[in-house]
Amino acid sequence: MGRKMNVLEDDGRPLTAFSMDLRKLREQAGNPTLTQLAERSGYSQPRLSELFNAKKVPAEDLLRDVVTTLGGDADQWGEQLRRLRSEEQAFHKATAGEGDSPQAHIARLELENKRLRELTEQPGVVIAQARAAQESANHRIQAAVRLERRASNLLKTAQEEYQRLHDRAPEAETRAAAIIADGAATAARLELRGRGRHEQIVAEAHSRADAIIARAERTAHEMLQNAENRTKDHRANTYASLNKTLKDIDQLRVEAEQAVQQAASQRTSLELRAKIEIERLVRQAQQHLEKAGAGAQVQALDDLLLDFNIAGSHPAPRGRHARQAAPARQAAPTREALPDNSGPQLDLIAQPPRPNWTGWAFPQQRQ
16 A cells, blocks of 8 residues: 655645646546556656656656556646646746836736636636635634634633632732741751851861871871881991992902012013023023134123123023133124124124013024
8 A cells, every 4th residue: 555645735836736637647547656656657756756746847758658657648738738837937937026026016916817817717616716715704703703702711711810819919928928938047047057067067177187187297207217217228238338349349459469469570580581591592602602713792692691681680590501611712802893794693682672672582593
């Protein structure tokens, strides 16, 4: 079963009358639903709803297909559609001409004349409308009489109610004064009670505040005492750690001094051993030179040992390193009188150690 269509009232617009006639054709065809019409005609339900509810002037193809589906005369309805378009234009012009201009008055008069001509052309319709208007007027008169009677009754009831209220006004004033007095007394009691409660709340608040402050002071004192104790403990631990560190430093300093003394002793011993070894090597070289008959080089080696403060600066070597008694020899010539370098000889260092001295240089045999 299809959904019931909206009520369409005649508002004097040609499109509304056209849609109402189209609804009559639909009722004659068995009043099919929009879903059924959509399946038969091939158009959507929104477009069919616009057609039957006077939303806008329909297209000629849509109107013809729907009229054919409903079993109507498509040509006749096509002619009505053309007349509808012209009437709709005139209607819009007339409605658009509302106002006080002469053109608006003329448009409204033309529309009214058209309606009067339509009424005069159909006198039966005019008589029927007049009778309907007379019946409607009679009904309205009867309704007005009923409303007048009802209004009279309501007025009488209102007057009686007013008189009753007027008679009860002194009593109401007395009761109102009593209520006001009772309210004032109640307000005074509540105010007094509120003041007492307020003072009690203030006293409780002060008491709680004092308790909180005392507890906070105790907590702060305990925290301060704990902080002082922790500070003392930390200071004592720091002093102990510092004393231990100082003792460790003293121990390290003693050990360093001992190591320095040992290093100095080892250095002295190494220097002494180095001088002994140098002197031994020089003595061996002198023995070889004496055998070779180079007395001047032997004397130069003695002078070198004296320059480096080696000869006699340490205990005399014993054993196989002891120097043999040298045979008597002639006075050593000066360095200018030394023989030339034609024969094999040793290149010796003749300068004492310098500030930037890096070590002893051993003689090298020339080729």
